[in-house]
Amino acid sequence: MTERSFPPVTQLAMASLTLIVAGGIYLSSHLPRPVPLGPAVALLAASAVLLAINLALLARVEGFAWDRFFQVGKWSLLAYIAIAGMIEYVFLRDHLSGGPLVVLTLSLVVFAVHVPTLVGFTVARYFDPAPVGRG
């Protein structure tokens, strides 16, 4: 069996998540002092760019099992919105505000979109475009 070639979705997603996590560690390791937001914004922007590249590369794949991708992705998105919402609640509960809150909230948005994208891709890459299976 010959293996289909796909864009490096997993690698790009891992890099994007690493940047998000690095930004989160940077911000949280400076509490409660005022944090220079430049590095965190740069990390978030780079992560968001990788997400955009990933989605663009994925959209160009021909013969991809989009039905399976969206089937898995939407439920995964629901789960990760719940997880991101819980983390956001902790930030708000601790009266985080201003720039750090904005950066961390946008980081959660990238996280909540990129992980389901990756899960959906990993499942759909092994399916044919036509619906198959019992699941």
Added chain:
Amino acid sequence: MADVALGAPVAEAEAPEAAPHPPLQIPQFNIVPRVGLAISVVVTALVIVAIAVNKLWPLTFFHVGGGAAWTIIDLFLGLVLGPIMGMMSPQARVEFTTRLMPKMVVIMPTVVTMTLAAGWQLSTKMGTNLTSYPQHGWVVASFIVVGVMSVLALGLLEPANIAVLFELKKPRPRPEIIERLMKRFIYCAGILGLMQIATLVIMTKLAAS
């Protein structure tokens, strides 16, 4: 008929007498167990309540309980069950996988979220995440270890977990894909297990200081 034969049509059509193994039977299973999902929702709601009331005992309970479960599962899966699975017969491995992996789909995200959310709130309450805390370097080290583990778990382990279950749901699953995804899952769990030892070192150091 609840089970699905894996690889049977090809083997029987080409050389039935030469087939070394009987076709694999794949048990019926749900990718996401509903009971587990309900338990996950209840646990998550309790963690939110614990964060809202901001009391020491519930936060400590969810952080320590969740952290212990996360550490033990990673260590046991990666360093004990993983090598055992590698030595199982294909049929036994399929049966084990279809029973273990759906539970892992629910357990791991729940345990990780519970540990991290309760842990952050606990550290905020105790002031251990502030730069003025004497062991701040150790706390930042724990952020880094957990960060690396999260990227591995979210980027490699969880997608492989779900993908292998979808592959097993196909009418004719491909053994080479299942093997590749299971290897990724087990190796990842092994690395996470080793990293959990670093977490144990940091957390015991913080608890002792």
